[in-house]
Amino acid sequence: MKxxxxxxxxxxxxxxxxxxxxxxxxxxxxxxPDKTVFxxxxxxxxxxxxIVTCGYRDRNVxxxxxxxxxxxxxxxxxxxxxxxxxxxxxxxxPDVGCSIEKRQIGGLGIHLIRHMTDSISYRRLEDRNVITxxxxx
Amino acid sequence: MKxxxxxxxxxxxxxxxxxxxxxxxxxxxxxxPDKTVFxxxxxxxxxxxxIVTCGYRDRNVxxxxxxxxxxxxxxxxxxxxxxxxxxxxxxxxPDVGCSIEKRQIGGLGIHLIRHMTDSISYRRLEDRNVITxxxxx
Amino acid sequence: xxxxEKKQDSITILQVSGxxxxxxxxxxxxxxxxxxxxxxxxxxxxxxxxxYISSAxxxxxxxxxxxxxxxxxxxxLCAMQDYxxxxxxxxxxxxxxPITTTSDDALCQINPG
Amino acid sequence: xxxxEKKQDSITILQVSGxxxxxxxxxxxxxxxxxxxxxxxxxxxxxxxxxYISSAxxxxxxxxxxxxxxxxxxxxLCAMQDYxxxxxxxxxxxxxxPITTTSDDALCQINPG
Ligand SMILES: Nc1ncnc2c1ncn2[C@@H]1O[C@H](COP(=O)(O)OP(=O)(O)O)[C@@H](O)[C@H]1O
Ligand SMILES: Nc1ncnc2c1ncn2[C@@H]1O[C@H](COP(=O)(O)OP(=O)(O)O)[C@@H](O)[C@H]1O
Numbered sequence: 001m002k003x004x005x006x007x008x009x010x011x012x013x014x015x016x017x018x019x020x021x022x023x024x025x026x027x028x029x030x031x032x033p034d035k036t037v038f039x040x041x042x043x044x045x046x047x048x049x050x051i052v053t054c055g056y057r058d059r060n061v062x063x064x065x066x067x068x069x070x071x072x073x074x075x076x077x078x079x080x081x082x083x084x085x086x087x088x089x090x091x092x093x094p095d096v097g098c099s100i101e102k103r104q105i106g107g108l109g110i111h112l113i114r115h116m117t118d119s120i121s122y123r124r125l126e127d128r129n130v131i132t133x134x135x136x137x
Numbered sequence: 138m139k140x141x142x143x144x145x146x147x148x149x150x151x152x153x154x155x156x157x158x159x160x161x162x163x164x165x166x167x168x169x170p171d172k173t174v175f176x177x178x179x180x181x182x183x184x185x186x187x188i189v190t191c192g193y194r195d196r197n198v199x200x201x202x203x204x205x206x207x208x209x210x211x212x213x214x215x216x217x218x219x220x221x222x223x224x225x226x227x228x229x230x231p232d233v234g235c236s237i238e239k240r241q242i243g244g245l246g247i248h249l250i251r252h253m254t255d256s257i258s259y260r261r262l263e264d265r266n267v268i269t270x271x272x273x274x
Numbered sequence: 275x276x277x278x279e280k281k282q283d284s285i286t287i288l289q290v291s292g293x294x295x296x297x298x299x300x301x302x303x304x305x306x307x308x309x310x311x312x313x314x315x316x317x318x319x320x321x322x323x324x325x326y327i328s329s330a331x332x333x334x335x336x337x338x339x340x341x342x343x344x345x346x347x348x349x350x351l352c353a354m355q356d357y358x359x360x361x362x363x364x365x366x367x368x369x370x371x372p373i374t375t376t377s378d379d380a381l382c383q384i385n386p387g
Numbered sequence: 388x389x390x391x392e393k394k395q396d397s398i399t400i401l402q403v404s405g406x407x408x409x410x411x412x413x414x415x416x417x418x419x420x421x422x423x424x425x426x427x428x429x430x431x432x433x434x435x436x437x438x439y440i441s442s443a444x445x446x447x448x449x450x451x452x453x454x455x456x457x458x459x460x461x462x463x464l465c466a467m468q469d470y471x472x473x474x475x476x477x478x479x480x481x482x483x484x485p486i487t488t489t490s491d492d493a494l495c496q497i498n499p500g
Contacts, residue, residue: 013297020293020326038326038357045328049296054191057243057446058413084243085231092227096366100343105264105336106194106221108329108365115364127242127453150410157406157439175439175470182441186409194333195300233479237456242449245442245478252477264340 002029004069011052011062019044019066026068036137039116040068040075046109047079047088047131055083055129075135077117080128087122088113088131139166141206148189148199156181156203163205173274176253177205177212183246184216184225184268192220192266212272214254217265224259225250225268277305283385286314287377291323294331303334310338315347318380322353327361339371348372352380390418396498399427400490404436407444416447423451428460431493435466440474452484461485465493 007022009015020041027037044066051064065080093114094107114120117133124130144159146152157178164174181203188201202217230251231244251257254270261267275298278289286309290302309317319335321327335351342349352374354362362368374380388411391402399422403415422430432448434440448464455462465487467475475481487493 016295016297035357041326042328042361045295049328049330053194053296057190057409057443058416060413085241090229094222096364097369100336100339100370103336103340103366103370104222104261105333105340108332112329112361112364124241153408153410172470178439179441179474182408186441186443190409194296194330195303197300233477234482237449237452237483240449240453240479240483242446242453245445249442249474249477 002026003071004067006065006067008063008065009048011056011064013049013052016045016048019048022066023068030070032137036075036135039135040077043077043113043116043133043135044079046113050086050088050109051079051081051083051129055081055086057084070137073137075137077133077135079131082128085124086129087124089120089122139163140208141204143202143204145200145202146185148193148201150186150189153182153185156185159203160205167207169274173212173272176272177214180214180250180253180270180272181216183250187223187225187246188216188218188220188266192218192223194221207274210274212274214270214272216268219265222261223266224261226257226259275301277302279305282377283381285316285318285381285384287318287320287380289320289323291325293326294324294334295326295328296330299330299334302331303337306334306338310341310345315342315345316349316384317342317347318350318352318377318384320352320377320380321355321358322377324355324358327358329365332361332365332367335367335371348384350374350380350384352377388414390415392418395490396494398429398431398494398497400431400433400493402433402436404438406439407437407447408439408441409443412443412447415444416450419447419451423454423458428455428458429462429497430455430460431463431465431490431497433465433490433493434468434471435490437471438468440471442478445474445478445480448480448484461497463487463493463497465490 005026009018023037023041048064056062062082067078069076088110091110094104094111118136119134121132142163146155160174160178185201193199199219204215206213225247228247231241231248255273256271258269275292275294280287339349350372353376372383388405388407393400452462463485466489
C-alpha cells in the first residue's frame, strides 16, 4: 500500500483536474470511503484555488506542493506555497446563519475546510506558507 | 474649485495610469502639495491593486468606484467595489522591525495605507465593500 | 461540467452534471445570468448528475438566489447527491434555498396549482 | 518605468526611472533575477529618476535583497527622492538595506579600496 504521496501543481486552475486524479487514485490505492475522497478533494481544491487566485503578485509560474499520508486512523494533509504570507487559521468565521439578504457572497472556502478537517495549523517557513491539516478516518 | 471628484476604474492594472492622471489633475485643481498627491495616489493604488488581484473570483469586468473630496482641512477618500467581502481594518500589522532574514515578503499595502491616512473605516453595504478614509491636510 | 437546459410546464430546468468548481463556475454563472436577463424568474437547477461542488459553485448559486429574490422570483435546487448536499448544509444555504429530493417535487413547489 | 543598465568600476548599476508599481514591477523583477543568474553579487539600484513606488516595488526589492544576502552579496539603493524614501522608511527597509544619497557614495561603499 502506498500510504504517502507527494505532488506539485502549477498555479493554474486547470491543475484542479490533476488534483482530482491524484486524490481519486490515492483513495483507490488506500481504500478510502467515497465521502473521504470527496472531502479530501474539496479541502485541497479550496486551498489551491485561494493560492492561485489570491497568493501571487507576479505573473510567473509557481509550484504548490501537496502531500497526503495516512498514519493509523489519521489522514495528514500538507499544502505548501511560495505566495504572499497568509494564515488561514486567523480568518474570521463567516456568519452562515443569517437571511439571504444579509448573506455575504464569499468567505466559504476556509469555512468548509474547517468543517472537513479535525485540525489545521499554519507556519511561515522562510518564504513559504505551510498548512498542515489532519482528518480522523 | 472642483473640490469633489468621482470616477470608476475597471478591474485591470492598466487602469493605474488613469488613476494617476485623475489624482494629479485633482491635485492641480485644488492646489494640493506634491507630497499629498503622492500619498493619495499610493493609498488608492494599494487598495485598487488589492481589489484587482484578490477581489474577484470570476473573469468578468468589474468597476471600482472612487471619490475624493475636501471639506475644510480634511481630505475624504472613498473606494467601493463589488468583490469578495474584505475588511482591511481587520488585517494584522506586519512586523516591520525584524531582520532581513525574518522579514516577510508581502503585507505592506495596508501598512502603508494606515501610515498615510488619519482614519480608515470599512462597511459591507449589500454586496459591496466600502472603504472610507480621511487625511488631514 | 455540462449544462443542459430544458423546459417543463413552462419552467426552465438547468441540469448541471459533472464538477462545479473554480474552473467551471463561470460557465454556469453566465448561463444563469442569461436566463435572468431573458426574464426567467422561476428556475430549477437539477443537480442529480453533479458529483462535486466547491465554494466557487456556492458563490454562483448564492448570487443567483439573491438576484431572483430581488425580482420576487424563485430558485429551487433538486436531486442533490449526499456529499453535495452536505456542502450546502455546512454553508447554511439550506436555510434560505428550497432543496427538493426530485425534480418533480421542485416543479410542484414552483408551479402550484 | 524604464530601466537602464550600466557598469562602473565593474559594478552593475540599474537606473530605474518613472513609476514602480504593480503594473511595472514584474519587469524590474525579471531584470534583477537575470542579473543574479548572471552571477552579479554586488548591485546598485539608482532611483534618482524614480518618481513613484508602491508596495509591489518594495516586494521586488525585498526579494532581491534576500537573494543577495544568501549569496553573501550586496545590494545598495541610492539617490531616492524624498517621497520614495519615506515609503522605504515606513516599511522599515532602511533598517537592513543601505540607502545612500548619491551613486558615488554607493560605489564607495560597495567597492571599498
Ligand atoms: N493564499 C492566499 N493568499 C492571500 N490571501 C488569501 C489566500 N487564501 C485566502 N485569502 C484571503 O482570505 C479570504 C477568505 O478566503 P475564502 O474563505 O476562501 O473565501 P473567498 O475567497 O470566497 O473570499 C480571501 O478573500 C482572501 O482575502
Ligand atoms: N480586496 C481584497 N479582497 C480580498 N482579500 C484582500 C483584498 N485586499 C487585501 N486582501 C488580503 O489582505 C492581504 C494583505 O494585503 P496587503 O497588505 O496589500 O499585502 P499583500 O497583498 O502584499 O499580501 C492579502 O494577501 C489578501 O489576503
